[in-house]
Amino acid sequence: MAVKTIAGVQVNLTEEGYLEDMNQWSEEIAKEIAKEIGIELTPKHFEVLNYLREKTIAKENLTIRGVGKSGIVDIKELYVLFPKGPLKFSSKIAGIPKPTSCI
């Protein structure tokens, strides 16, 4: 565990850079984490991030297939928004734990 200051706020991160506590998340923190990965967040990104956070709170299993059926984006668009890490990067930016799904 590491403590890091992101967007002026002290947050606890796992070794791989995921937020330890999803309640420490804010849109500013999301923008900072995204910038480190190389992604500029748009309103569409935030729609996906909020969807992921809602599903995590509801304790539902996250898969890219699920996101593809959410009505927000299809899987191709998800890859465009979060290149090379549709679930991994989006989860990291959404401040939720590292995904455990294989699909």
Place this chain on the structure above:
Amino acid sequence: MSSEKKPLEKVCLICAKGSLEDVYASLVMANGAVMEGIETKVFFTFFGLDGITKKAMNHLHTATTGNPAMRMPGGIPFPTMLGGLPGIESAVSSMMRKQMEALDMPPVDEFLEMITAGGGEIYACKLAVDMFKLKKEDLSDEVSDIITIGEFYEMCDGDRTQIIFT
């Protein structure tokens, strides 16, 4: 930081068998690689072609005979004699597909779309396509091309490339 990591850059999968579990093993590994940002190519050959043939791909079977790991619901070993009865393989396979769907594992056609949506590429083996007298239009629209094994190997270049045969 420990020693420098050298992540995989490319995964090339060869699927040569057409049972439900063999095709899904290839698809899960391919999709998983695409999701990790790894360049991914899948080559379907011999009976594995069923996994990309429109008529067969969503009706794959698992073997109910000659499969010592097959169990009945509840974990009792599945008698080989029972597995050979007409309709059993079909029923067991459809049950397995339902259980997979419950885990959000998509049907084969949708799985192929997921792989190509992320930039993964699907190929059919020319020799096997000729042998089974198939045409390009018999194959899933997600198949990029029908190629020889030599052409597939040419695509498998690079230091951090792995070829996986299932």
